[in-house]
Amino acid sequence: xxxxxxxxxxxxxxxxxxxxxxxxxxxxxxxFARYQRLKGNRVVMVSGxxxxxxxxxxxxxxxxxxxxxxxxxxxxxxxETQKLLGISYDLFTHTDTNNHIALAQEMFRxxxxxxxxxxxxxxxxxxxxxxxxxxxxxVEGTCPFCSYDKARGDQCDQCGALLDGTQLINPRxxxxxxxxxxxxxxxxxxxxxxxxxxxxxxxxxxxxxxxRSTVTEFSRSYAREMQPRAFTRDLTWGIPIPVEGAEGKxxxxxxxxxxxxxxxxxxxxxxxxxxDAWEAFWYDPSAKIYNFIGKDNILFHxxxxxxxxxxMRNFDNSNSDRCFVLPYDVxxxxxxxxxxxxFSKSLGVSLDALDLTQKYGPDAVRFYLSTILxxxxxxxxxxxDFAQRNNSELLAKWGNLIQRVLxxxxxxxxxxxxxxxxxxxxxxxxxxxxxxxxATVGAKLEAVRxxxxxxxxxxxxxxxxxxxxxxxxxxxxKTDPSRAGTQLYVAAQVIEALTxxxxxxxxxxxxxxxxxxxxxxxxxxxxxIEEIDEGGRIHAVLRYDASKARGRWAMSALPPGQPLGGxxxxxxxxxxxxxxxxxxx
Numbered sequence: 001x002x003x004x005x006x007x008x009x010x011x012x013x014x015x016x017x018x019x020x021x022x023x024x025x026x027x028x029x030x031x032f033a034r035y036q037r038l039k040g041n042r043v044v045m046v047s048g049x050x051x052x053x054x055x056x057x058x059x060x061x062x063x064x065x066x067x068x069x070x071x072x073x074x075x076x077x078x079x080e081t082q083k084l085l086g087i088s089y090d091l092f093t094h095t096d097t098n099n100h101i102a103l104a105q106e107m108f109r110x111x112x113x114x115x116x117x118x119x120x121x122x123x124x125x126x127x128x129x130x131x132x133x134x135x136x137x138x139v140e141g142t143c144p145f146c147s148y149d150k151a152r153g154d155q156c157d158q159c160g161a162l163l164d165g166t167q168l169i170n171p172r173x174x175x176x177x178x179x180x181x182x183x184x185x186x187x188x189x190x191x192x193x194x195x196x197x198x199x200x201x202x203x204x205x206x207x208x209x210x211x212r213s214t215v216t217e218f219s220r221s222y223a224r225e226m227q228p229r230a231f232t233r234d235l236t237w238g239i240p241i242p243v244e245g246a247e248g249k250x251x252x253x254x255x256x257x258x259x260x261x262x263x264x265x266x267x268x269x270x271x272x273x274x275x276d277a278w279e280a281f282w283y284d285p286s287a288k289i290y291n292f293i294g295k296d297n298i299l300f301h302x303x304x305x306x307x308x309x310x311x312m313r314n315f316d317n318s319n320s321d322r323c324f325v326l327p328y329d330v331x332x333x334x335x336x337x338x339x340x341x342x343f344s345k346s347l348g349v350s351l352d353a354l355d356l357t358q359k360y361g362p363d364a365v366r367f368y369l370s371t372i373l374x375x376x377x378x379x380x381x382x383x384x385d386f387a388q389r390n391n392s393e394l395l396a397k398w399g400n401l402i403q404r405v406l407x408x409x410x411x412x413x414x415x416x417x418x419x420x421x422x423x424x425x426x427x428x429x430x431x432x433x434x435x436x437x438x439a440t441v442g443a444k445l446e447a448v449r450x451x452x453x454x455x456x457x458x459x460x461x462x463x464x465x466x467x468x469x470x471x472x473x474x475x476x477x478k479t480d481p482s483r484a485g486t487q488l489y490v491a492a493q494v495i496e497a498l499t500x501x502x503x504x505x506x507x508x509x510x511x512x513x514x515x516x517x518x519x520x521x522x523x524x525x526x527x528x529i530e531e532i533d534e535g536g537r538i539h540a541v542l543r544y545d546a547s548k549a550r551g552r553w554a555m556s557a558l559p560p561g562q563p564l565g566g567x568x569x570x571x572x573x574x575x576x577x578x579x580x581x582x583x584x585x
Contacts, residue, residue, distance in 0.1 A: 001041055003280050003287040006033045007261040007327075008047035009297055010095065013071035014055040017081050018350040019381060023336040023369045028450055029292035030087045031370065032331075034504040034524065035445040040551040044281060046264035048093035048541075049075040052238045053253035054137035058175070067237040071096065079542045081354040083527045085362045086507050091268040092542035095239075095256060098534045099270070100263040104256040105242040107312055108189075111231070116196070116311040117189045122230055125153070125165045126184040129176055133186055133234045134165070138175060141168030154254075155296065157342070160218065162299055164230075188249070189241065191231040196307045197223060203306050203326055210447065214295065214376065215332050219302035226303065231255060258305045261291070262324075271532060271543075281325070288328040290448075298332045331448040334374040338381050351381060360390075360575060363506040367394045370505045373451050387575040394509075397461045398502065399572030402513050404468065405491045406568035412477050415567075417492055417518070418485030419560040427490045430467050434460060434497040435555045441501055442553060457501045464494045489560065492517065497555040499523075509572065515565045517558070522548055 008029045033045045051071040060067045075094050111117045124133045139153030144167050148158035153165030173179035200223045207216050232241055238250030269278040281287050291301045309324040335342050357365050368386045372379040437460050444453035468491055477484035503510040503523050511522055525545035531538050
């Protein structure tokens with residue numbers, strides 16, 4: 001049994017989650033985590049709302065609210081959305097907990113003690129109109145590397161380069177285009193990244209065999225050239241640095257948000273009554289940590305996060321010089337677009353995940369997104385393709401397969417799984433293919449090639465439908481009921497296997513199908529929202545009981561005579577095609 005830590009990027013709590021978020025990060029991680037649980041591994045999956053940072057402040061100013069009011073509103077919406085979609089977190093928390101704030105400040109102290117943070121004057125863009133230093137996210141200009149004219153002061157969305165606002169060509173205020181920006185100096189704590197360059201490059205050196213090609217060389221190139229970066233900022237909404245006389249200085253939101261993977265694991269351990277359990281995922285060299293992110297976050301997770309973990313050695317003050325486990329894999333996805341445009345909360349290009357799931361159900365959304373996951377290249381949401389794939393694949397190949405087989409068993413075999421007779425070559429071939437699928441599909445899931453894995457499962461469903469079309473048990477029942485029983489048993493046995501193979505992708509449908517087969521023990525638990533009390537400070541989190549999912553990744557023998565769970569009913573609904581092709585908001 002392996003220890004697998006699944007870490008998901010932390011969404012800014014300044015707007016609702018859209019399907020670009022779900023396809024880029026949250027659904028792939030959930031598919032992977034559910035598979036690892038079914039395989040029998042010990043899995044912890046963590047993330048949370050990024051509660052601090054400029055985007056939340058900007059939203060608060062527009063709405064006449066406090067940053068806390070904004071983040072608490074959208075955090076609650078994140079919980080609701082992901083619960084409905086079935087994203088099975090062991091803990092989805094946020095970065096404004098007492099636990100996270102204390103650990104972020106300890107991170108700062110540890111980096112200072114280990115010699116990686118030092119105070120220095122830094123040039124920053126200053127707004128003459130507003131009389132303050134502008135946060136990087138409020139600055140826009142031309143990227144010095146790719147000439148994209150809407151690059152932010154911290155990163156270019158076009159080429160992915162990490163920037164400093166003063167590097168932009170013709171920088172301007174995003175809120176006040178006529179604002180005059182000047183360069184002034186402010187004392188900040190700088191992060192001595194070159195001091196860990198060789199260790200980071202050594203970490204990146206052996207990743208070609210299993211990291212995505214879109215991740216490896218991009219990361220090495222940045223690591224070879226990385227320079228000191230500011231670790232603090234002049235902010236009003238963030239985590240204050242633990243330095244006397246440094247009022248108004250906060251830890252730069254990116255660095256404390258990255259620490260959330262560690263702080264959330266520690267919070268999970270406390271909540272579950274095993275306060276030291278987090279150490280098995282962060283100190284045991286055999287543990288595997290996966291960071292699921294979008295391509296705009298690659299360098300933060302492949303270079304800067306490992307650099308942080310290297311710099312924080314002996315974080316627990318044990319004087320043992322203990323080092324953290326570095327990420328095993330960073331399966332970064334490309335973008336999911338809408339009508340050719342990148343999803344963007346700030347630009348209003350969005351398709352709300354909560355509304356979509358409430359209208360069509362979680363598995364229709366999960367299935368379609370799984371078929372178009374942007375694993376190696378950008379993908380595009382299409383309304384017509386959404387309807388077509390639901391109807392011709394999820395409904396026609398899988399939902400109808402369950403219905404046609406179990407309905408015949410219900411009518412002709414007193415609602416019980418029939419006793420099979422001697423298997424023919426055709427029977428044995430299909431059963432062998434179903435058994436082999438666990439290895440074939442599992443290998444692709446293990447390598448985080450999720451779309452390929454789903455298409456393998458769909459191929460088995462297609463083969464089962466073809467078997468039924470050829471064997472035609474609805475005809476055989478008239479002349480040879482025993483043979484018809486065998487045919488239906490074989491099909492039902494493969495359906496049992498398919499309920500497990502489909503389960504990481506469409507868990508609700510798999511659970512419903514298993515109930516129709518007569519099983520009463522679920523494959524998974526259900527996500528639930530819980531309120532956590534931190535010494536009188538209460539916050540809501542999303543949690544999940546994964547204890548039921550152990551060791552199910554195999555074909556189980558379907559017991560002859562097992563009663564079905566009632567008269568079979570259709571489990572997948574048809575989606576009507578849109579009247580107009582692929583409208584863009």
